[in-house]
Amino acid sequence: MAFEIDEPGLSTTVQDRGRLGYYNVGIPQGGSMDQLSAEMANAVVGNTAEEAVLECTYLGPRFRTTDSAVVAITGAPVDVKVNGESREQWTRLELSAGDELSFGFLMAGTRFYIAVRGGIDVPVVLGSRSTYTLGSLGGFKGRKLQAGDVLHVGPGTAAGNQGLDGIGAEQRPTFALEQSIRVVRGLYDHRLTEAGMETLLSATWTLTPVADRTGLRYSGPVIEWKPREQPFGAGSDPSNIVDAGYAVGSIQIPGGQEPIALHRDAVSGGGYAMVATVISADMDLLARSAPGTKTRFRAVTMEDALAARADYRAARSKLWGNIL
Amino acid sequence: MSNNDGDTKDLQGTARYTWGGDEFLFVEIDESMSLAANFKANSMASVLAARALPGISDVCPANASLLIRFDPDKLAPAGLEAEVRAIELEVDGSTNRTLETRIIEIPVWYDDPFTRETGARFRAGHQRPNGTDLDFAAEANHLTSAAEFIRRHHSNPWLVSMVGFVAGLPFMFQMVPRDQQLEVPKYLSPRTDTPALTVGHGGCFACIYSVRGAGGYQMFGVAAAPIFDPAQKLPDFKSFMIFFKPGDIVKFRPVDKTEYERIQEQVEDGTFVYRQASVTFNLAEALENPVRYNNEILERLNGI
Numbered sequence: 001m002a003f004e005i006d007e008p009g010l011s012t013t014v015q016d017r018g019r020l021g022y023y024n025v026g027i028p029q030g031g032s033m034d035q036l037s038a039e040m041a042n043a044v045v046g047n048t049a050e051e052a053v054l055e056c057t058y059l060g061p062r063f064r065t066t067d068s069a070v071v072a073i074t075g076a077p078v079d080v081k082v083n084g085e086s087r088e089q090w091t092r093l094e095l096s097a098g099d100e101l102s103f104g105f106l107m108a109g110t111r112f113y114i115a116v117r118g119g120i121d122v123p124v125v126l127g128s129r130s131t132y133t134l135g136s137l138g139g140f141k142g143r144k145l146q147a148g149d150v151l152h153v154g155p156g157t158a159a160g161n162q163g164l165d166g167i168g169a170e171q172r173p174t175f176a177l178e179q180s181i182r183v184v185r186g187l188y189d190h191r192l193t194e195a196g197m198e199t200l201l202s203a204t205w206t207l208t209p210v211a212d213r214t215g216l217r218y219s220g221p222v223i224e225w226k227p228r229e230q231p232f233g234a235g236s237d238p239s240n241i242v243d244a245g246y247a248v249g250s251i252q253i254p255g256g257q258e259p260i261a262l263h264r265d266a267v268s269g270g271g272y273a274m275v276a277t278v279i280s281a282d283m284d285l286l287a288r289s290a291p292g293t294k295t296r297f298r299a300v301t302m303e304d305a306l307a308a309r310a311d312y313r314a315a316r317s318k319l320w321g322n323i324l
Numbered sequence: 325m326s327n328n329d330g331d332t333k334d335l336q337g338t339a340r341y342t343w344g345g346d347e348f349l350f351v352e353i354d355e356s357m358s359l360a361a362n363f364k365a366n367s368m369a370s371v372l373a374a375r376a377l378p379g380i381s382d383v384c385p386a387n388a389s390l391l392i393r394f395d396p397d398k399l400a401p402a403g404l405e406a407e408v409r410a411i412e413l414e415v416d417g418s419t420n421r422t423l424e425t426r427i428i429e430i431p432v433w434y435d436d437p438f439t440r441e442t443g444a445r446f447r448a449g450h451q452r453p454n455g456t457d458l459d460f461a462a463e464a465n466h467l468t469s470a471a472e473f474i475r476r477h478h479s480n481p482w483l484v485s486m487v488g489f490v491a492g493l494p495f496m497f498q499m500v501p502r503d504q505q506l507e508v509p510k511y512l513s514p515r516t517d518t519p520a521l522t523v524g525h526g527g528c529f530a531c532i533y534s535v536r537g538a539g540g541y542q543m544f545g546v547a548a549a550p551i552f553d554p555a556q557k558l559p560d561f562k563s564f565m566i567f568f569k570p571g572d573i574v575k576f577r578p579v580d581k582t583e584y585e586r587i588q589e590q591v592e593d594g595t596f597v598y599r600q601a602s603v604t605f606n607l608a609e610a611l612e613n614p615v616r617y618n619n620e621i622l623e624r625l626n627g628i
Contacts, residue, residue, distance in 0.1 A: 025488065025492055231354075
């Protein structure tokens with residue numbers, strides 16, 4: 001069984017839960033940016049959480065299935081069409097051989113997900129099917145989809161499982177135009193003046209269009225760095241450090257302007273000081289932002305971050321508890 | 325001749341521990357770059373990685389720091405910090421400041437037409453709108469010509485102090501005293517394009533761009549053979565798609581057009597292999613007498 005791609009969409013890639021263990025040589029974790037939405041799509045079609053899905057950015061693909069297929073669309077709200085007729089998101093869709101799946105414009109957010117029972121079947125590279133486009137690695141030929149691609153669907157690992165009947169409205173993530181993102185201060189936060197840190201944590205930031213799988217850039221006020229005589233090898237600007245590893249989710253402010261929060265395809269290191277890191281439980285939320293989203297960064301303690309992490313994990317395991 | 329204070333100052337017990345959210349521990353060995361700080365970061369990383377503690381997924385040594393990714397559900401932050409602090413004490417207390425590594429010869433076509441063409445495309449807004457990045461680098465180091473800068477660039481070995489940014493990109497630190505280091509400011513505004521295998525330089529670091537993409541380092545030439553091979557076609561990539569490891573020692577060898585093209589043919593037909601030899605890197609000897617030490621390790625490549 002396969003999907004024949006007629007139109008690839010703006011940037012459609014194969015993603016799963018990502019690959020850990022290779023960040024020390026510059027290969028990022030990758031994986032679906034909005035993990036919860038992707039996982040919900042898998043749960044609805046009866047996959048395990050491990051299966052690869054399609055991540056669609058802004059403009060979705062148009063494709064035909066060669067055989068009958070069970071799919072689900074989750075994530076950012078979008079018009080879903082089967083042979084031109086509107087269908088629902090967050091529920092199981094049965095496709096017959098030859099059916100065409102297509103999408104309208106996004107109504108909010110940035111990314112939606114397509115899961116198919118059996119999972120998208122591409123080779124596992126370094127432990128994952130996720131696409132790392134910069135390194136031409138993983139996914140479908142290491143790149144985003146193109147017209148004419150034929151994407152195979154696998155046998156899947158959850159035999160006989162029908163999946164959830166759907167994701168209830170109260171369970172679905174929201175795609176709001178205002179967001180509060182929790183961060184833990186640290187890394188090089190001592191290099192900001194007190195006023196600079198206050199600015200970062202009190203201003204309302206606007207997500208710019210410079211936002212992709214690598215990171216998200218925000219516009220807002222200038223943030224003040226402490227002036228200093230730069231250490232050897234660190235570069236000339238007060239926001240420069242001797243090139244170091246970048247935490248995924250960390251926020252850097254090159255030259256004191258336009259903070260950048262790194263995401264799952266992060267560059268693994270560089271010469272800009274990081275001053276706070278988005279907590280793991282809010283990384284999906286960050287991925288749901290659309291350009292223009294008004295964002296506040298709120299400092300929390302490590303204990304708060306761990307409690308939020310536990311809540312997030314509980315929400316995910318509940319998804320699977322309903323099936324088993 | 326010995327290395328200056330940046331390399332001899334006491335880095336014992338001075339690391340700074342801080343958190344990158346709930347999944348990353350960051351350990352800064354020193355604010356400044358030095359061989360000693362890099363050696364300590366790599367030593368701690370090696371010891372930690374060898375322990376293979378459940379809950380640690382990534383141990384990433386960098387130039388003068390260390391980044392560790394962990395799962396706090398499996399390894400509590402306080403427990404991880406205690407473990408890494410114990411490793412720091414152990415590394416500080418060790419008298420064995422050596423690293424089993426290798427020296428590798430990297431053929432580079434300096435001042436080649438591809439690099440010139442790319443440099444010309446991004447001349448507007450450059451510190452030196454006329455001429456090339458090599459001209460700029462020579463002037464920044466008070467050298468008489470680009471040719472003299474090139475000679476200095478390949479006459480001493482470089483230590484791979486970090487691998488990353490993008491897949492397989494080596495950061496390299498020249499194994500000479502601080503007052504002889506080549507230092508070149510980065511581009512004022514990053515380029516949107518850099519050809520793969522461009523040999524770059526920013527601050528005190530050299531790099532080789534492993535993939536095509538954005539970049540802010542000055543560009544001096546092009547390496548003749550791949551350093552990242554996701555298809556793993558060449559013999560040097562049979563075990564892993566990435567060539568460089570932290571601690572590798574690099575000797576650049578200038579090649580001309582004819583030799584560059586010959587190497588390209590070998591890459592095409594899958595026969596190219598890097599000249600390399602095993603070496604025991606000794607930090608004390610490297611700091612004590614860099615000239616003698618560099619000559620010794622460069623000789624390891626003879627007859628290979």
